[in-house]
Amino acid sequence: MSQVIERVVAQHLNDYLAEHSLLPRCQSAYRRHHSTEMAMLRVLSDALSDADSRQLTLLALLDMSTAFDCVDHVLLLQRLQRSFSLTGIVLQ
Secondary structure (H helix, E strand, C coil), rough: CCCHHHHHHHHHHHHHHHCCCCCCHHHHHHHCCCCHHHHCCCCCCCHHHHHCCCCCCCCCCCCCCCCCCCCCCHHHHHHHHHHHCCCCHCCC
């Protein structure tokens, strides 16, 4: 049952963030029709365009797979409330 609730909440949150344009345009994670493949193609396309224009391209890659484990959850909840206007039961 908890997985069903989690999916419903995630869907509502994603819909809210998309409706209010609160996600960065190039963010691919957790978004419909934004695959890893498309993100990689975008990076490659930008690098090739820059090379054609004789521009320098630097790429830094970070493994963020455990980043959420390091997040201060009190600060995260405050940010969700202030930046995204989430309140009440949503934050609980």
